[in-house]
Amino acid sequence: MVFTFSQGLLVTRKAPELIVPERPTPREVKQISDIDDQESLRFQIPLLFFYKNDPSPSMQGRDPVKVIREAISKALVFYYPLAGRLKEGYNRKLMVECNAEGVLFIEADANFTLEQLRDDLQPPCPYLNQLIYDVPGSEGILGCPLLLIQVTRLTCGGFIFAIRFNHTMCDAFGLVQFLKAIEDMARGERSPTLFPIWQRQILNARNPPQVTCIHHEYDAINTNEVPSDNMAHKSFFFSLKGIKALRNQLPFHLKDCSTFELLLAFLWKCRTIALKLQPEEIAKVCCIVNVRGKRYEMDIPPGYYGNAFTFSAVCSKAEQLCKNPIGYAVELVKKAKAQMNEEYIRSAADLMVIKGRRIKFSTRGNFIVSDLRNVGLGDVDFGWGKPIYAGTAGAVAVISFFTKYQNKNGEPGILVPICLPQSAMERLQEELKGLMIQGSAEDLCNINQTQIFSKL
Template sequence: MVTRRTPELIRPAEPTPYEFKELSDIDDQESLRYQIPFIQFYRNESHSRGSTHMGRRDPVRVLKEAVAKALVPYYPLAGRLRENSGRKLEVECNGEGIIFIEADADVTLEDFGDGDIIQPPFPLEELLFDVPGSTAILGTPLILMQVTRLKCSGFIVALRLNHTMTGLPGLVQFMNAVAELARGAQSPSIQPVWERHLLRARDPPRVTFEHEEYDTIADTKGTVIPFEDMVHKSFFFGPTEIAAIRQLIPVNQKATTFEILSAFVWRCRTSALQPEPEEIVRMMCVISIQNLFNPPLLPPGFYGNTIVFSMVTSTAAKLCINPIEYALELVKNSKSTATSQEYVRSTIDYMVIKGRPHFTVARNFVVSDLTRVGFDKLDYGWGQPAYGGLAKAGVGAIPGVLSCYVPFKNRHGEKGIVVPICLPQSAMDLFVKELNRLLYHAPNHLSVALRASSISSSL
């Protein structure tokens, strides 16, 4: 049972400039005009620093004060968005604040997992209250935060972010400022930098790539995952599982863990959805340009959206019949194209010329690597979270399209990656079978462990 107090607005702790700031031409694309939820679980105060005499600190009070202080340098996050001609977004920096909810739950941290394992899905409707009237992109608070105390003295920090304002790296930068201030710092170690003009279209704009990731594709029967009967499950890929997947590809085929895992999951997911053999299926990788180039395209402290998409396509038959190396080569080639500065500039110009479109969703699977972003390392004074990352698979208006790779350590201390997946129940059953079938034929008869949370019944 969760008990919540009345939602309140947390404003900057000091006066901030009243002004209007224009978003970049990456920020305000249709693909990012949604609310995206994140969540962190913290253990009880026996794990916190200085807990002998400071152990009774209230995480709600500590975080409220720290957020108010952090909103001074990050004052645009306390503002409200509005839309100008050409659907161009700008933020009115009026200091109205973000929504903050104080809550208590009659459960312990252990109730959220199998032993000490905490991973999605979570009962988000209880841990992040959807305040009526707060979900619109325009004219509403840009961040909603709920801090829930648990009866074991642990607590949960859940956030909902208006994605047009920033992505996960930018949110982590802001929350790291909150964490530093909560631990007693006088100011954040990284000062925020706006400078969204650096990701503005050229004059005149010129598109030099095809950008099939934004193609408009007529919906045909079965091209979009059905909304009904959707289930969320998480899969842990540790060193053993990754090694097993690597043995499914030639030894001389070099690739990153992200590329190998993406190719593998895409193939299993496509097989589970059972498209027609000649149906075109797609996968997009989210590419961050924050630290991609040398010299850097963006300055340290920049907290706008910094993503472009790389797209791969195949017929369903070719993807599912060919060995994993077929999908892997598609992923690698697409990423290579998308990581050039000209591709980035072409994407930005495409947004302006084409009216800031949404990416293609028909038969598409979007993957984002969050393993190095740092959401799992944020320390508000109680140590690092037991889990920190995306709250569920399939965010935005289209469920089941996006999966984010989250860093995770299992009960044996093995570091790995948790991949949340959202599929219809029948497809999820086939997905699990396909994972195990492929890994069963790998050496040592390995299989991927699956866990589905049942905490919702406790709340």
């Protein structure tokens, strides 16, 4: 199939195929955790990786499509649940039927170079469906392939690796772990450097479940949801110089806050103003907190590739958030993150079971942010060097992502895609400029062109 999407640029796709594990794998049913199994994660999310033609000596003259296809088949021997299908059990409990049906794979060729894409390397991707074709029947949660992968060769010798994954199966850390296993196989290894661990019971609810914390992240606090049509999708680039200028607006006792806390609070305030919430209406921001490591004492072993995070929610009346200096929002964010502990995480898993996994986050007045800067997306190297951009294809409804990015001038910073109704997006741009220090607007934030869309 041939598709033209801009100025004569063509993508030619072959028919989708299923890649199965190279060797026989166990036939069994595995339950996912109660943190995996929440309504809010029942969606698929696409990521894009753009590679130049810079092969290592061992990859000289080799076809990236062939190399990656074979490596996926080998990696699935170790990650065989990803080749299965999800089904529901009692109380809507999700489980994986490990049947080796395989993951979807598409081979494609384009008639353009990376250079011709220019600013389109950054989200929102205006031609997403050409770089990762939405195969009919593959977009669901139950009974569908858990991964969809497309590798598109470019005329310059580079290629684009695109992957869409079912979020109930893994988070960004888990996905990168699988991609690194593909990398290992592509380089001739017989097994992954980091062996995968299932052990999803670690993040299951207690018996009996008991909700011991207040979980504002799941509060249905607003009845008027954000409309899903006539949405504007933009990316905002924050330079290091600009972030420093923003930090200078904080009182002395908050200047040691993290860059994530600072930028999250800033965007939360600007976004709330743009949405024009009523003064007494609740504005909420949820940051995604990774619970791996020693800090939370969850005993999550290296190699665990399930969802190992929870939402840390911050609430404020819209009027207070909008009228106070940015330090007000920073303090709220810091306090919420500091209160995150093992009991909170256990309580969240218990809540999923008690509510039958039917609760999910609201959209109006809510802003969810995931920090992907340090999960390793930019380190995935199949043998052609590291990607020049690696990250999500854009925001997903009220969810935005912080991604490392280098602008066209070579300046490093943070890229943040955001979705809002068109009128609110226009107000957001004005607020971003208005809340900056005079004279530093261009230093802090550069905005790419709007992409109007109805569905990512």
